[in-house]
Each structure stands twice: as C-alpha cells, then as structure tokens.
Amino acid sequence: MEPLSKTQSTTFSLPVDSDHKATVFRPLLISRPHMLSFHLAWLSLFCCFFSTFSIPPLLPVIREDLGLTDTDVSAAGIASFVGSIFSRLAMGPTCDLVGPRIATATLSLLTAPVVLSTAFISSPKSFILIRFLIGFSLANFVSSQFWMSSMFSGSVVGQANGVAAGWANVGSGLTQLIMPLLYSYINITLDVPAHIAWRTAFVLPAVLQAVTAFMVLAFGQDLPDGNYKPFSSCKTSSESLKDGLGVLFQGLRNYRGWILGLTYGFCFGVELTTDNIIAEYFYDRFNVKLETAGMIAASFGLANIASRPAGGVVSDVMGRRFGMRGRLWSLWLVQTVAGLLCLWLGQVNSLWGSIVVMCCFSFFVQGASGLTFGVVPFVSKRSMGVISGMTGSGGTVGAVVTQLLLFSGSQKWPTQTGISLMGVMMILCTIPISFIYFPQWGGMFCGPSIHLYSINGDEDQHYHLLS
Numbered sequence: 001m002e003p004l005s006k007t008q009s010t011t012f013s014l015p016v017d018s019d020h021k022a023t024v025f026r027p028l029l030i031s032r033p034h035m036l037s038f039h040l041a042w043l044s045l046f047c048c049f050f051s052t053f054s055i056p057p058l059l060p061v062i063r064e065d066l067g068l069t070d071t072d073v074s075a076a077g078i079a080s081f082v083g084s085i086f087s088r089l090a091m092g093p094t095c096d097l098v099g100p101r102i103a104t105a106t107l108s109l110l111t112a113p114v115v116l117s118t119a120f121i122s123s124p125k126s127f128i129l130i131r132f133l134i135g136f137s138l139a140n141f142v143s144s145q146f147w148m149s150s151m152f153s154g155s156v157v158g159q160a161n162g163v164a165a166g167w168a169n170v171g172s173g174l175t176q177l178i179m180p181l182l183y184s185y186i187n188i189t190l191d192v193p194a195h196i197a198w199r200t201a202f203v204l205p206a207v208l209q210a211v212t213a214f215m216v217l218a219f220g221q222d223l224p225d226g227n228y229k230p231f232s233s234c235k236t237s238s239e240s241l242k243d244g245l246g247v248l249f250q251g252l253r254n255y256r257g258w259i260l261g262l263t264y265g266f267c268f269g270v271e272l273t274t275d276n277i278i279a280e281y282f283y284d285r286f287n288v289k290l291e292t293a294g295m296i297a298a299s300f301g302l303a304n305i306a307s308r309p310a311g312g313v314v315s316d317v318m319g320r321r322f323g324m325r326g327r328l329w330s331l332w333l334v335q336t337v338a339g340l341l342c343l344w345l346g347q348v349n350s351l352w353g354s355i356v357v358m359c360c361f362s363f364f365v366q367g368a369s370g371l372t373f374g375v376v377p378f379v380s381k382r383s384m385g386v387i388s389g390m391t392g393s394g395g396t397v398g399a400v401v402t403q404l405l406l407f408s409g410s411q412k413w414p415t416q417t418g419i420s421l422m423g424v425m426m427i428l429c430t431i432p433i434s435f436i437y438f439p440q441w442g443g444m445f446c447g448p449s450i451h452l453y454s455i456n457g458d459e460d461q462h463y464h465l466l467s
Contacts, residue, residue, distance in 0.1 A: 162312015
C-alpha cells in the first residue's frame with residue numbers, strides 16, 4: 001500500500017505543517033482526522049491491554065481451579081510476552097504497507113475470540129496456549145505509535161505518543177481492579193460457582209476488544225489526507241516487494257533502533273513483568289485479600305494516565321530547549337531513577353512502605369517509556385514502522401528475559417529479591433543510551449557534525465539522513 005498524495009485541498013481544525021501533521025496536541029477534542037485518530041488509537045490499545053492483563057488478578061482462583069503450579073503460572077506469563085515479540089516485529093512493516101487503521105482493527109478482531117476462549121480452558125497447557133495467543137494483541141501498541149507519528153509533527157509527537165500509550169496502558173491497571181470485582185459480583189451476588197464465575201468474567205474484555213476494532217474500521221483514518229491506497233498499477237509485485245524489503249532492511253541496519261529496543265525492554269518490559277507479578281506478590285507476601293491485592297496492583301497500571309504522558313511532554317520540552325541531547329539525557333536520568341526505585345521496592349518489608357515505593361517506581365518507569373518514544377520518531381522517517389516495531393518488540397523481549405530469569409518459579413530466591421535484581425538490570429541496560437548519536441543533532445556528550453540547514457535550508461532532508 002502507499003499513502004494518498006497531498007495534492008488534494010483539505011481544511012483542518014488544527015494548525016498543521018507541510019505534511020498536514022498537526023503542530024498542536026489537544027487531547028480533549030475529537031476533531032477529524034488528527035484527534036479522532038488519537039482517541040481511536042488509544043482506546044483500541046486500551047482494550048488490548050485490558051484483555052492481556054485480565055488473567056493475572058484472577059490467578060489465585062484460576063490456579064486453584066486448574067491445579068496450576070508456580071512453574072505453570074510463570075510459563076504462561078512468559079508465553080504472553082513471547083507472542084507479542086513476533087507480532088510487534090511484524091506490525092511495524094505491516095503498518096508501512098497497509099496503514100495503521102487496517103493493521104489495528106485486524107489484529108484486535110483476530111485476538112478477541114481468543115480472549116473469549118479463556119472461558120473454556122481446562123488444563124495447564126491450554127492456559128499457557130491462551131496466554132500466548134492473547135499476547136499477540138499487544139502488537140497494536142506499535143500501530144498506535146505509528147499512527148500518532150503519522151498524524152502529529154515532531155514538535156508534539158512525543159506528547160501524542162506518550163498520552164496515547166499512557167492512557168492505553170491504564171487498561172493494564174483498570175483490569176486489575178475490575179476483574180476481581182466482576183468475579184466477586186458473579187460469584188457472590190449472583191451465586192454462581194467459582195469455577196464458572198471466573199470464566200464468565202472474560203466475556204467483558206472480549207466484547208470490548210471487538211467493539212473498538214469495529215470503531216477503528218468505521219471512523220479511523222490512516223493519514224491526515226486520507227487512508228492508504230493500493231500500490232499504483234505502474235509498480236509490479238516484484239517492485240513492491242523490493243520496496244518493502246528495502247524499508248525493512250533500512251530499519252534493521254539502524255543501530256539506534258536496537259539501542260532503543262534494549263532501553264525499552266527495561267522500562268516497558270519491566271512494567272509488563274510487574275503487571276504480571278504484582279497482584280500475586282502482595283497477595284502472597286502480605287496476606288491481603290484478593291480484591292485488595294487487585295486494587296494495589298491497579299494503582300501501578302493506573303498511574304499511566306499521567307506518568308507516560310508526562311514522559312512524552314518532558315521529551316518534547318527538553319527537545320525544544322536542548323535539542324536531541326535534552327531528549328536523551330532525560331530518558332537516561334528518568335530510567336536510572338526508576339531502576340533505583342525498583343531495587344528499593346524489593347528491600348521494603350512493610351505493606352504501606354511497599355505501596356508508596358511501588359507508586360513512585362510506577363511513575364518513573366512509565367515515564368521512561370514515554371521518553372523512549374519521544375526519540376523513536378526521529379530515528380528514520382522512511383522506516384518509521386520498522387523502528388517502532390523493533391523498539392516495541394524490545395519491550396516484550398525485556399519482559400520475557402526478566403520473567404524467565406527472575407520469576408520463572410525455579411529460582412531459589414524470593415520474589416522480592418527478583419524485584420531488586422530487576423532494578424539492577426534496568427540501571428545497567430540504560431547506559432547504552434549514551435552511544436546514540438545523530439549527525440545533525442548530536443548525542444548526550446557530542447554536538448552535531450553537520451549544520452542543520454546546510455542543504456537548501458530544509459530540515460526535512462536531514463530527517464531522511466537519520467536512516
């Protein structure tokens with residue numbers, strides 16, 4: 001597929017640049033096409049997060065009903081991330097070819113029946129398989145970030161990406177709160193047996209995911225000027241394939257994408273792992289009730305409504321004031337602080353102390369995710385989908401690594417020790433940010449090596465040079 005040309009005359013409700021991308025970000029509006037696309041993107045991804053993390057808050061009940069061991073639970077958690085690794089890698093090039101609208105809706109519709117199938121699992125193997133397949137839906141994160149980068153200019157793209165992802169990630173927290181309450185209502189108020197009540201609860205996330213997919217198809221728009229259209233007939237299939245492979249390999253050769261993938265693996269990846277373990281951690285260690293553990297875990301995810309958008313805002317503000325150096329230094333500092341707080345969380349022995357540190361940790365680790373995607377849109381304009389996919393996949397790879405190494409159930413150390421070790425890994429894996437360098441913008445320690453307006457005074461040409 002290829003974008004529509006910009007020859008048509010279009011009037012927009014927001015100020016736009018030469019590419020018709022919005023130069024301001026007003027999240028309280030729903031005007032077409034920029035802000036409506038924003039709301040459809042975050043809402044669709046919200047439902048995917050809600051579905052993916054609807055299982056962990058009910059694990060104490062599911063574990064007893066299915067006879068799951070600690071190893072089974074850990075394997076299922078890892079499986080949910082492994083599925084999204086491959087789907088996120090594929091989602092980037094898919095967005096480059098067919099656009100974010102079709103890519104988003106298709107994936108949501110394909111995985112919604114899988115979410116509903118959770119009601120029919122009967123063994124540890126089927127439990128692990130379902131979590132693996134549901135994890136594919138998290139690839140809509142890549143299409144969401146791609147969509148925002150297609151709709152908003154560089155001056156506000158960090159904020160747009162941060163708010164879209166932040167509000168969507170609230171789904172991972174809200175599900176921790178809603179699913180236990182929904183289960184209790186079905187089980188206690190409606191007097192439904194426990195083994196049926198928890199299965200019935202999964203109708204809600206499945207329906208939400210399907211409904212938002214149809215909304216994206218009906219009201220979404222890929223670009224400010226319209227939707228993607230089929231490649232023109234003057235291009236043969238071999239030429240189209242060659243173009244697609246060129247975009248893919250151009251992105252894969254860009255070392256900045258790999259570093260951002262590593263960085264994202266130990267901010268967003270750590271966040272995913274925490275979403276998987278935190279309710280059970282408080283339930284087991286501090287002997288709180290299932291509903292209480294769910295509310296505590298919900299506060300971790302719900303912080304995304306402010307923390308990740310704040311990361312995007314900080315990235316844009318520092319970028320306007322200090323250039324790329326400001327974006328990179330902000331990312332390094334915030335993620336390092338998050339690593340220190342994660343290390344501290346594992347050392348706290350009181351319930352309320354753990355809650356306070358966890359809330360501080362959530363704000364910084366989620367802010368680091370927003371800061372990461374404040375840099376991503378500047379890495380490669382032509383291969384933006386590939387770079388977004390690489391970075392997004394890095395997040396799930398990080399979740400798999402931390403879950404496998406620290407919380408697989410086979411380790412001799414307790415969960416709190418694993419949490420502290422995860423903090424150490426965050427600090428170490430943030431160091432490579434210092435190696436990111438842009439010829440026209442510089443890096444953390446060095447200035448630019450070429451003048452920004454040396455080529456016909458056109459900044460956009462330098463943007464292409466990033467790849």
